[in-house]
Amino acid sequence: MSELLNRIICADCIDLLGRVREPFADLVFADPPFNIGYKYDKYHDKVKKKNYIAWTKDWMAACKKVLKAHGSFYIAIGDDYAAYVRTIATDELGLHPRNWIIWHYTFGQQTKSKFARAHTHIFYFVKDKKHFTFNDHAVRVPSDRQLLYNDRRANPLGKVPDDVWNGYSRVCGTFRERTGWHPCQMPETLLRRIIAASSNPGDCVLDPFIGSGTTAAVAYQLGRNYVGVDISEEYVRNASARLADLKEPASANFFFDAAEMTELRQLCIDVRKQPKQILADRSLLMLLTSQFGVRMNGRKRYDVDKVAAALQELST
Ligand SMILES: C[S@@+](CC[C@H](N)C(=O)[O-])C[C@H]1O[C@@H](n2cnc3c(N)ncnc32)[C@H](O)[C@@H]1O
Structure with missing residues (x-):
């Protein structure tokens, strides 16, 4: 297993994870193709519904197998298959649901004849209902009592964010973090919240669909180990280069690291x-x-x- 650690590997995630014997991941974040016809270089993102659902079961089972007993499993998915993912996770794989998060974004959609679609579902499951990592302090935000109402009863530690996340824009063409070579790059800010909350420094974060490398980049910056997998050689090459760039000495402020x-x-x-x-x-x-x-x-x-x-x- 240690041979996978801190690497981005070109493989079919079901094959690769199927060959691993011991659970090694403290946290899995999966953002699979949504079966909506996106243009990836290797994967064809428009297959028959029943085949997509069968494939979804296979990769989810492969991830669950390598998730440690106290691990957490987050899955991003679009509207069409959200209900299937939730049912597979709870009814077939025995995972415990913690949150059904809505990631709401407001940039980039234009419609004329219906309301614009502006969200993605993010499921948060755990393997063990009672024992899991949740670092609330690392993701707390000021409450409305503090920010708006100046209410003395407010908890000075702030509050854990709600399950509708609307501060994170999609990665648009003009953004500095945009790699330009992957069609659906997730924002680092969103991954920071997930990784900070559901893992500890030194833990291992697995992303079976690493794409542009966002999960690995954030895991690395937060002092976690990572394993990234993608079926595309080109994406793996580019994501590995993104990580290598990150490992160059970072700029620090005069006071802060x-x-x-x-x-x-x-x-x-x-x-x-x-x-x-x-x-x-x-x-x-x-x-x-x-x-x-x-x-x-x-x-x-x-x-x-x-x-x-x-x-x-x-x-x-
Ligand atoms: C939605 S993208 C992931 C984007 C990623 N979250 C990011 O921030 O860049 C899905 C990725 O899954 C990859 N993929 C598709 N089938 C795969 C498989 N069987 N095993 C591993 N990767 C696969 C595609 O090449 C694509 O890069």
Whole structure:
């Protein structure tokens, strides 16, 4: 198994995972083709419904087999097959549902004769109903009581986000993180929330449909091990290059290291505020400084002025 660790491997995930004997993954994130006719270089994304459902069962079973006893399993899927994925997971594979998350995005759709489709389903399952990792502190956001109502009863630790996620845009053509060679790249911000919540540093994150390499990139940045699999040689080559680039020394702020800067950027996105807006509002700055400390697992108390300096850097 160790030969798979921290690699992006070209293989059919069902074949590869079928050959592994021991469970090794603490977290699986799977974003399979949705059977909607996307243009991938190797995989044909429009097959008969019954074949797609049978294939879905096979790859889900292969992932469950390599998931550790206390592991978590997230699956992104479109409208047409969401109900099948949920039934396969619970009724056939015996996984326990934790959340049915709606990822709502607002960029890129145009329709004239019906409402625009602007969401993807993300299922969150666990293998053991009672024992699983959920690092609430790492993903907490300020509550409305804190942000809007200035209510003293508010929990100073903020709150765990709801199950409708609407702060994460799809990766559009003009975005810096866009690789340009994969048709449906997931945003790193969305993977950060999942990986931060449902795994610990040193754990192993498996993505059986790694595509552009997003899951591996985020796992690496958060100090997790990763295993990525894709059937396309070209995607594997490019995703491996993305990881190699990341492993170059990262830029750090004068006060904060690269991980802290990335977390601060994520927090701004999670509260849907630009760094400049935060800098212009002292009480918001103080609130986010405290939330940042919670996110960093209470590692240290953060100084408001240092956070302000880091936000200044993010805003330029
Ligand atoms: C929706 S994309 C994943 C995108 C990815 N989440 C990202 O952020 O870039 C699905 C990927 O599954 C790959 N794929 C299709 N069938 C596969 C199989 N049997 N085993 C491994 N990968 C497969 C495709 O080549 C494609 O890159």
